[in-house]
Amino acid sequence: MLPAQARLRRRPEFTAVVRSGRRAGRPTMVLHFLPERPALAGGDPAPGDEARPPAPSGARAGFVVGKAVGNSVVRHRVTRRLRAAVRAELDRLPATADLVVRARPEAADADSGVLRRDLARGLDRLLDPRARR
Template sequence: MLPAVNRIRTASEFSRTVRSGARSGRRNVVLYGSITPGMDPSRFGFIVGKNVGNAVVRNLVKRRLRNAAAKSLTRNPHGLDIVVRALPASAAAGWPELSTDLEKGLSSVLRRLTARDDAATEGEGQ
């Protein structure tokens, strides 16, 4: 499971991450990520709307995504806020497919954040 310290909980934190972060879309999920200052622990938030399915299906999708996020914390324990939005196709996706989409999306977000950070650093040096 995902520890409480690694969860995004408030609406303002969700909004900040979605609006100011890098975005990566996959077949089953869309990931938004932003870099947090210092050595704050990485945190994940999940958005699973009614368009995904009924309550049973939504909870199943959330549990699978939380488990995949917990596994990715070993590679990125500090400095990230990630919001995962489940798309309607995620209702029919199995565990391996959701896990793969989350990992690939996370890699893409990290590349974009790193490129954005490198560009900002170059701009300061000139």
Template sequence: MLPVDARIRRSRDFSSALKRGSRAARGGVVVHWAPAPDPQATPSTTPSDAEHQAARAGFVVSKAVGNAVVRNTVKRRLRHAAAEQMRSWPDGVDVVVRATPRAAERDFAALSRDLAQAVEAARSGKSRRPRKTDRP
């Protein structure tokens, strides 16, 4: 289960992560990886909500994915997969996971694999997979 303090819930936190994050898509998910903002770059006298300690994840599952039952199933699977993977994420990072319509067709193992690959790609800055023509 994903702890409450590890969830992104506010609209402004989602927006901030989408604006400052790097993006990568794999299978049924699109991931926006937003590392913690540098406190020296934006000095402030009061700590903001964006300056949190633990890694956080937020999920977006639109009606394009399916009906309410399908959307909730996809969201539960993604939350569970993210909870397992968050242990390896650095503190202060915000990750927004957006499910695509393909997510409804994928089982838990495939969604978990998609999430792990997309997080790794967004984290490293490699937003696309090499094409067959790009490979030696």
């Protein structure tokens, strides 16, 4: 399980990464990577936000596993496998980075080893400084 502070949870967070981040496609997944998380818009804090802890400082990840992957049991199994794979690779990411992992239908038939390999290779592409921006 990923710690709560290492997970993307809200739709605007996912949207920012998918729209503004770099993308790497693999056979079982598409990775969306945003090296610098955007500052929250709005300026003044909302009432009650003063007691809220500061924004998380470590890399965060979110998962999108749609109905095309399979039924609920299959989707949850794929999500658990992806979470375990990302947990092992999260330390490779900059502390200010956000990552969204979108599972493709092929992920339903892939075992954990294949998912880990695809994740590692996708991150290699995204983190390579020589890659096109």
